Amino acid sequence: MKPLSTYLNGGTAVRAEDEALALTDDARAAFDAGRELAATGEYRAAIGLLQAAAGDPQLRARALYLVGECFERLGAESAAAIAFQQAALSGPGEDDKRLLYDSARALQGEGRHAEAAERFETLLAWDATYEDAWKHHEDSRTRAGSTARDTVRPHSAETLVRDLEARGLLGNSDSRIAAYDALFYVQFDHTGLHDSVKKRLELVQLLTAVGDVSAVRTSLDVGSGTLRYPQVLNRFGVRSYGIDLSDAGVRVCVDEQWAAGRFAVADGTAMPFRDGSFDLVTCMMGTVNHLSADQRERFLAESLRTLRPGGLLVVSAWDPACRFQTFLSFYSPAEMAQLRGQLTEREPLRAQCAAAGFGEVRTTPFCTAPDWLVTGAGAAGTNADHLARLAELDRERAAHDPAVAGQMFLLSARR
Structure with missing residues (x-):
């Protein structure tokens, strides 16, 4: 040079x-x-x-x-x-390909050959000459054909995804919400497929943070939009409520009779609920990134007030450290630029949460793969098999490097 x-x-x-x-x-x-x-x-x-x-x-x-x-x-x-x-959206770099290769080899070592073969196929779809991937793919495909279905490890991401599938939460149950989102998608050239995957990976992370959902009696979702999470948690037997600054999404997407008494137009910085009303408070899909530092402080104080002792706060946020960040596809370029300028990094948000009086504050990265992997290699995207692989990829990457940046991170904290 x-x-x-x-x-x-x-x-x-x-x-x-x-x-x-x-x-x-x-x-x-x-x-x-x-x-x-x-x-x-x-x-x-x-x-x-x-x-x-x-x-x-x-x-x-x-x-x-x-x-x-x-x-x-x-x-x-x-x-x-x-x-x-x-x-x-430009495709994998060398680090991404190495991650795919290493995770596929790890699956081989565990005897999970069907999953390993599929992961090698994703890699080969982007780089057919990558090291000895073809040889290992053929070996795993042969072994998978001669053995029973791979055993799922207890409490794995796949276990959670299969539970969601069994409850009908990965199919077309949210078609009205998808139609509502589509009003935004038509303005742009994106299908929104990777948006759906991000929302489902977020759901897996939420269930992981909650642990025993049967212990949750009541929950509140702040910035609830289309009451997505109250509807999901209702399938688990949770009495769920939602608040938002607008009822537009609820009016379009939610059955009026079901939503009655479950939704209120309200501000998350001044919640209209008694002290100790909920076992779980959630604020999902980057809603917290639209708040100023002062607004976040008031939101955290209100969350602490309305949670019962031992209650859980779960927040998901866009990570400014992620080099392949794309947000949601219905944001315009100007909206993305504005959002990018007000993102909060993990450590400051964790510190602010601890300062508000919460304990056991943890952050976990997720959606650690770029959009090309979310939708690549002809994958169905929201298909349970593909979703489980992406969720496991998140877990493996976070376990190997807790500081790794995903497109989003989940913060959980106890009252």
């Missing part, structure tokens, strides 16, 4: 046509130079080089993510949001 001084002159990018053309012919050199220019604040010059580097499939995701950061520094928020989204 040429020295950085080739492209800089007194702190200003040199736009020499011959040098720029020569550099963009070499994707790696363009990426390295673009990254260095970005580090020195030469964002406009960096963007051109990084966009050229994005033509290399191996560099595409990282290059586009840096492009997004440059646009962000220049105040071009909509352009930044589009670049971040393109980065997330």
Whole structure:
């Protein structure tokens, strides 16, 4: 690579046509130079080089993510949001492929050959030449064909997913909600499939945090939208309530008779409930990211007040540390940029929760795979088998590296 001084002159990018053309012919050199220019604040010059580097499939995701950061520094928020989204949808990088390969090999070691073969197939769909994946895929496929169905480990993510499937929570039971969401989807080029997967992975994380759902008598969902979680928890025998600043989603999606007495238009920073009313308070799918620091403080105080002793608070939030963050597909680029600017990292939120008086405060990353893996290789997305694999992938990655960033994280805390 040429020295950085080739492209800089007194702190200003040199736009020499011959040098720029020569550099963009070499994707790696363009990426390295673009990254260095970005580090020195030469964002406009960096963007051109990084966009050229994005033509290399191996560099595409990282290059586009840096492009997004440059646009962000220049105040071009909509352009930044589009670049971040393109980065997330661009396909796997080497780290992602290694994760798939290692997790498939681990499944082989446990004798779970059918699952291992399917995971190798996902990897091969993106890189048919990856190490010895073909050989291991064929071995697992052969072994899976000659043995009974792989044994499910107790309390595994698959166990939770199968329970959700048995209760009819992975099928078309939320079709009215999907139709409501579709009013937003039609504005954009996305199908919303990865949105559904994120919501279901969030549900698996919630059930994991709660543990024994039968011990939960009453629950409150703050920012409930379409009463998604009260309806789900009702299937588990929980008396569930929801509040939101608007009743639009409830009016469109929820049976009026069922919702009567279960929903109120109310503010999560001033809840209209008596002290100690609930065993569980939830605030899901990034609702907390729309609150200011002061609003979060009041929300946490209200959650503490309305929980019974020993009650559980569960919050899910978008993680600003995630390099393949895409949020929900019905957000516009401007909305994504605004949301990205007010995200809260795990540690500050955990500290704020502890300061409010909660104990046993924990955070767990989830949706640790980019959208290409959520919807890739022809997978059904919301299919229970695919969902179980993604949930197990989350668990394996978090167990290996608790600091890993997923698109979201779950915070749980006890009163």
